[in-house]
Amino acid sequence: MLKPFTLSPGLFATLAAGHGGAPAIHELRSLRLSRTLLLLTFIIDSCASARPVLRDWLATVAEAQRRDPRSCGLLSDPMVGAWAAQTARAIQRGSGPLDAHLAHLGAIAATAAHRAGVEASVTPAARDGWVVFPTAGRVSTSAVSGDSITLATAEAHPAWQPLRRLHPGCGVVLNDIDPYRGGHHVPAADRLSPAAVDGWREVFASAWDLLQRRLPARAAEISAGLRCLVPLEPDSPHAAQSATVGDAYGAFGATTPASPVAFAVDMVHEFQHNKLDALLTLHRLAVPGHTGRYFAPWRTDPRPVSGLLHGVYAFLGVADAWNGLRAEPSVEITATAEFAATRARVDVALRSVQASGALTPAGERFAAGMRRSLDGLLAVPLPAAVVRRAHRALDDTHRTWQRRNG
Template identity: 45%
Template sequence: MTIRWHQLTSAQFAGLAGGYGGAGAVAALAHAQLSKHLLLIKFIATAWSGDRTHRDRAVDVLARAQAADPERFARLLTDPLVGAWAARTTRRLRGAARSEVPLDVDCNHLSAVATAAAALTGVDADLVVHASPGGVTLPGLGRALTAEPGHTPLAAIVRRGRVTVERQTGWQVLRELTGSAEREELVVTLDDLDAYRGGHHAPPADRLSDDDLRRWQDAFAAGWSLIARYDRERAGELAAGLRTLVPLARLDAHSARSATIRDAFGAFGLTRPSTPAEFAVMLVHEFQHSKLSGVLDIQPLTDPASTELHFAPWRTDPRPVGGLLQGLYAFLGIGQLWDRLRGAPELAETATRELALAREQVRWGLRSLDGSAALLPAGERFAAGVRAAFATLAARELPGRVVRRAEQDLHGAHQAWQRRNAESLRR
């Protein structure tokens, strides 16, 4: 398995800093994930002190799969949830994370990845995988149903692209959502199976019913239609990099939630949004986090040793500079989308109001960032790009009453934040 260095061109970096970047820059971020995931897998294979036979077989199958079909191999290895597993397991091996799952089971998910790689590339293989609750999940393929309890080792046989798991009772396929509008298409996996799809602030939803799947499809198509019609550049970015949506359990009846895992580029978790505009905003919001995380994989922007804490208008707690930058970038993208959606007659009033609020949030976030000693030189350049993009939004003429309301809301949020965090800020 070969590993390559990656870097962004000056134009790609500048474009991304401005909130967009384009499909080419996003494709570069996505491509870098292959090297990242291979490095993590190499570490796992080296540090894994469990069954060497399982490890050696998995590594051998992965090497043969890469040689047999490099493109399909790369597509699987850049799966966001492969990245989530590899990062989580690496942290466990380094003592930086804990889990109730036996460490050997997490490490041996390498055999499940190898099983999927063999099936996708036409390589024959004999491996041992571990069941998780419900069965054996194979990234990019689905779940082999078994009646075995979690963590049970089971034989997995791959012949001519077909997988058979010991004591298998059935199969659940991964399903997709498709959006098509204005000659722009986006197809994503709706992953309600993978054993490593968790880690958000709400648990992942269980297997969706066919009726739920249809509701997700309708909502996704409507949200995508807004982006494709009114923000074509953003549509191109999403088509180049968004791979997976993880449905989350709805913890209450009134709010939609979404979150991105740092190590799962091109994926995020969400509850099903109730309106097309809400879905469109979620897609842009969370993919902004993926883009910035992808940049950080290639180019550090902040000093990891910094202890600075900042006001972030979208949070009630003081935020480190890295968290502030993530939020700034997300809300810049939200503001840019609402600016475009002002062109939708049915959304013009809402979009104007939301644009005013988003740009005020970015304004206050940039004030917090000003003078930070935690930004590296690349971080200073990135922040300058955010400021320039914000200046474009700030120049939009909006109704005075809408602007004043946004200003009042943010001023009130800042005062409440100061009162809430007065003690911690004095330390």
Template identity: 40%
Template sequence: MNGYHHLTSAQLAALAAGATDMAALAELGESRVSRHLLLLLPLIRGWVGDEGERDTAVSVLEAVQEADPQVFTWLIGDPMVGAWLSRTSRERTRTGDFLELGNFAAAAALRAGRDCRVTGWAREGRLVIPTMGTAVLGDDASAPVRIDVSGGAVTLIGSSGVGTTLVEGRNWWPLRQLRARWDGLERAVRIEDASPFRGGYHAAPSDRLDDDEAAVWQSRFAKAWSLIGRHLPDRATEIALGLRAVVPLIDSGDGSSRSATARESVGALGASRPTSAEDFAVTIVHEFAHSKLSGVIDIVPLYRPGGTELHRAPWKKDKRPTSGLLQGVFAFQQVADAWRCLAAEPALAEVARAQFTDLRDQVRVGYRSLAASRELTPAGAEFVAVLGAAVDRLFDEPAPRAR
């Protein structure tokens, strides 16, 4: 178990059962912040490039952390920041990845209302300021760029020495937000369609959405959030706390929806264009379940690393390692339960009952393989036993009829 962060036995059992435990979810978020900080330190110590540029960016971050620790903590915990830190710590050779520290410092200064002058990195003519947006430069070069933040305005100075102030609609793409409200519970989730670190899924991320496409996502998100709020209120509460970004994925063109969660960007989900509001609602529940379990595993090892077992999973053509099967059973148990609840929506009753019936059968098959695994740790065995009780509850009663 992680020596700094801790989940009690009751919290671990609640998470395994699919219950909403806000204290446990807060601990998962704090653990993610610690993980990112641990990745940031070796980046600073193993710096590749001009150490003066590093020290300037670090000074900005230290000033923000001291003056406004909530801003710093929120920013360092962001999924795209985590993806950047994970990639840089893994590769350790790309000067541009290290200079993204300047982009990160500029974001911290902007959010804290401070001025700064740092050196960042533009990739193929675009400079991304994490959680805020993308500057579109006049060429396709990848190069260092000085970032001046003053009074909330941003000016970029490239190798020519000429400054360019960022203006929305001309050379600045602010990150769009998917916004929705249900019964006083409001949710705003970023559309991450420009960050160079938004990949890591089984499908490639799409380029920036045009206005019409963004409007489609907004409409379906608002309807999906309404479904979640009406029929899955506990899920709505936890998703409002933990989901921060959606990464649009390239559409395969076969009419199917794709979605995924990347381990290095927990708190974000990747998805192709949702085919319907109910599809989007279930996708959000599905991928947020993966995020929760990834957070749990960061604190409490549930299976032994390097295992060689392979298991049949009804939702996959190939056999899955214990780690993958655990993720699948945990997430699909919550998806099946979501369809059970959505069957109370008259317009969805028939399709929801069919989805629920099929999925609970698949989850039971997958669970039997998981429970037989010899690679579970003692904590993992306890977690899986509680998860099994949640799977059994799917069979306690037939799918509900429409009201």
């Protein structure tokens, strides 16, 4: 008999406090893998009678898993999770063509077979002129001889475009090829030039160095969980942006960062969203259907309590990051001001969450964990003038929000 997936009270409390560490991150990865496997079962049960080849592809993945469990780490890949969720929703809606979604399982099977050394006749379908092998790369259809191509022959072809690693000491790839890498508020960028990749590697290396030196606990959990960064097309030349898609645990999207410091903070911010998205797979924190809307100091629109919870959790991590970065001499002044401003914003928003009456019992425990961490940050002594400026700015933001929204 299958047992339901659970998180221990200790891990739940650690995550609620805004942290996690490698053990919690690995547990969340297992949770999301469980979700992907359930979605895969739903996809097969819904469609295999009309497309028997789906069962053959699933059998190939299962044999690869049996032969070499590490080879099927790709089922935990963020983009494979995104594929499973998007495909399941498409089946549930019963609208639109499913062929491209379902054919992607062949690409997953082909990649798994290659990595585990399983002999299998699987030909991934082409999409938009490319044959994509999840977690590996893609090759132009011009490289396909006849109707078949394997990952081994694709990798040897001059038209092969592999995923590129961002940092030798961290397992994060720059994903600019996967068909399931979208879903952000701005489009995902297409294949980057070598010069653009070098730029990303440079800023990532500097940001990663900052995290390891000044925020080692954050670096450890990001290292355990972050697998994929999706470059985004900017919608403004003057502002860097980042975003997380809930289906893709272990990934986030970003435009070119303004600086290594800003990117280090962005990584903490987006990985907080990753953790909460994964936790929400298991625990409902807010009561469904609650109609209240609230002031979020980082947004211009009124937010539902679920969105406010996400913002509070993300910016609790940001406040912690700025506090740690105050020890970096080159950014001490900026980090101190940002820390003061961010903790004040989170305090206001968390008060609204806790007073909303919209939290489930699990949500109450989660909010209490955030409050304990935030109270610790609020107790950190800062120059009085910096604190006054932070609260004046927050008051100005609230007045502007009230004029806009009533």
